[in-house]
Amino acid sequence: GDCxxxxxxxxxxxxxxxxxxxxxxxxxxxxxxxxxxxxxxMRNGKWTKKKDYGESTNKDTSWPKQPAWFEKGSDIINIFNGLIKSGMKEGNAFKIMGSNWLEFMKEHF
Known part of the structure; x- marks a missing residue:
């Protein structure tokens, strides 16, 4: 996307x-x-009632282009750094980047 x-x-x-x-x-x-x-x-499995094109259109149903700041898995650090730069405390950024998933897994699995 253009985000x-x-x-x-x-x-x-x-x-x-x-x-x-x-x-x-x-x-x-x-x-x-x-x-x-x-x-x-993914967008239109058995769970949808109408066509969903997401970021695409009915003329172009292809995958949306990845933003330059997240083109590959190793770019995930850009999200962490962006959250810090946006004013988020480091501890909260760590929660979003993975700690919350670990807590969810411990609680539910």
Whole structure:
């Protein structure tokens, strides 16, 4: 997408204000070089009532382009650094980057 790192971090901070830091975690499902049919299945499996094109359109259903700040898995550090730069405390950034997932797993599995 066209989202900047700053916009993404602003959205994360807004979400923290809405639902609390303990309910937010970054997923590790960066999908690179997968066929376009996979994204359409993810958006329009048996669970949808109408077509969902996500960031795409009905003319182009391909995967959206990854932002320059998150093109590969090792770029995840950019999100952490962006959260810190946006004013988030380091401990809260660690929660979003993985600690919340660990707590969720301990509690539910």
């Amino acid at each position: 900047t790192l700053e916009e993404f971090c602003k959205m994360v901070n807004q979400l923290v204000g809405m639902i609390g830091i303990e309910h937010i975690g970054i997923g590790s499902d960066l999908c690179k070089n997968w066929p376009d049919e996979v994204v359409m299945w």
